[in-house]
Amino acid sequence: MNNSKEPIVIAILRIAIACVFIFSGFTKIIDPVATSYTFDDYFFSFHMSFFQIFSTFAAFVLPFVEFTLGVMMLTKIQIKFTAWMYLLMMSFFLLLTAWLALAEHLEKNYGYQLNVVKDCGCFGTTVVLTNLQTFLKNVVIIIPTIVVFLYRNRIPETRLTGLGKAVVLLICCTFCFSLEAHYYRHLPANDTKLGVWFHQKFHQDDYNTWAVGTDLTINYIDTALITKSVYVYKDTVTGETVEITEEEMAELPDDSPIYEMEYVTDKTDTLQKFGRAENYNFTMEDAQSNDLKPTLISHDNDRPLYLLCMYDLDQVDSDGLNCEDLQKIISYCKDHQCDFYGLTNTPRVEIDKFVKDNKIDFDILCCSYFDPAKGPYFVRDAIHANPGIVRIEKGVITGKWAWRDFDEVLEK
Numbered sequence: 001m002n003n004s005k006e007p008i009v010i011a012i013l014r015i016a017i018a019c020v021f022i023f024s025g026f027t028k029i030i031d032p033v034a035t036s037y038t039f040d041d042y043f044f045s046f047h048m049s050f051f052q053i054f055s056t057f058a059a060f061v062l063p064f065v066e067f068t069l070g071v072m073m074l075t076k077i078q079i080k081f082t083a084w085m086y087l088l089m090m091s092f093f094l095l096l097t098a099w100l101a102l103a104e105h106l107e108k109n110y111g112y113q114l115n116v117v118k119d120c121g122c123f124g125t126t127v128v129l130t131n132l133q134t135f136l137k138n139v140v141i142i143i144p145t146i147v148v149f150l151y152r153n154r155i156p157e158t159r160l161t162g163l164g165k166a167v168v169l170l171i172c173c174t175f176c177f178s179l180e181a182h183y184y185r186h187l188p189a190n191d192t193k194l195g196v197w198f199h200q201k202f203h204q205d206d207y208n209t210w211a212v213g214t215d216l217t218i219n220y221i222d223t224a225l226i227t228k229s230v231y232v233y234k235d236t237v238t239g240e241t242v243e244i245t246e247e248e249m250a251e252l253p254d255d256s257p258i259y260e261m262e263y264v265t266d267k268t269d270t271l272q273k274f275g276r277a278e279n280y281n282f283t284m285e286d287a288q289s290n291d292l293k294p295t296l297i298s299h300d301n302d303r304p305l306y307l308l309c310m311y312d313l314d315q316v317d318s319d320g321l322n323c324e325d326l327q328k329i330i331s332y333c334k335d336h337q338c339d340f341y342g343l344t345n346t347p348r349v350e351i352d353k354f355v356k357d358n359k360i361d362f363d364i365l366c367c368s369y370f371d372p373a374k375g376p377y378f379v380r381d382a383i384h385a386n387p388g389i390v391r392i393e394k395g396v397i398t399g400k401w402a403w404r405d406f407d408e409v410l411e412k
């Protein structure tokens with residue numbers, strides 16, 4: 001056993017990198033579905049889509065490994081092994097994020113089409129960083145990692161017995177997999193009231209464009225061009241000019257004096273410029289390819305909208321689709337003047353077959369946009385459940401539920 005005293009600087013660096021790994025693992029543990037989507041995006045981006053069948057498995061294992069290594073570094077359990085694992089993992093992360101930052105730079109400034117992943121997912125959906133920020137973050141982290149690795153022989157091993165070490169690791173395993181199982185079956189922690197409060201408190205309202213409380217009209221609906229036409233008339237006797245709007249012209253009586261005046265000109269004033277929404281590619285197309293998004297997601301829509309999100313109809317959970325609580329929600333919408341639609345990223349041809357095979361009695365809308373780097377992702381990222389319900393009132397999200405929690409949807 002190494003009985004030498006650990007240098008204070010090394011101890012500070014060790015605790016710092018331990019906390020980073022613990023935090024990184026925890027942010028993924030509370031949203032394993034989002035982590036699996038991140039792995040999907042990586043495999044898709046690197047043209048290895050055949051590995052996507054392992055995404056969920058990797059989403060459970062990687063956070064557990066990060067969290068456990070963080071605890072081992074913090075408590076000095078198997079410190080030499082832990083230091084090696086830190087160095088190997090951080091070296092890989094550094095090289096990966098260096099490529100992502102470079103590839104994104106080439107895409108933005110030189111027109112390359114590399115379909116690079118835009119968010120590495122290092123801290124899940126809790127903290128979203130650009131690829132360049134992630135690379136710089138890893139540069140900072142690998143420095144203390146190397147220092148701790150070089151001084152690993154001067155860090156004394158914990159005084160815990162073999163049984164004590166086993167107990168600590170067992171607690172880590174139980175904690176990690178219990179939380180992962182819970183948040184995999186229900187909505188992630190970031191979609192709970194506490195999670196939404198946390199992000200709003202720290203001014204990260206844009207961490208999830210489908211978070212409860214989000215006004216979807218801001219990022220999903222184009223700002224319409226609003227103009228005002230004004231007509232100018234001149235009194236031929238007095239020389240006085242009169243300006244009148246198109247709306248006022250329509251309300252003039254037939255004997256209005258203005259009709260005896262001389263028309264001079266007309267002008268158009270812009271009251272509101274056209275603005276392209278950030279996520280304008282998101283659509284809600286019906287069977288006739290009509291986009292219902294501007295009507296359903298609107299401040300003028302007085303009917304609450306319930307969206308049954310099923311991002312991939314081939315993978316939708318049949319228990320959720322056929323549960324009694326869902327039928328109660330559909331009946332409630334019919335009886336209380338609420339809109340109820342399904343929403344999916346699956347192509348229209350497959351939707352028609354799905355409706356027929358499952359005897360669906362509600363309309364399913366399609367978001368057909370396909371992102372070169374992520375594939376069809378809009379509905380997938382809206383709610384981390386398949387199926388799950390999103391309630392929207394006057395364009396604002398007021399509730400989200402995974403299918404196992406459909407019994408809570410109609411609770412006041």
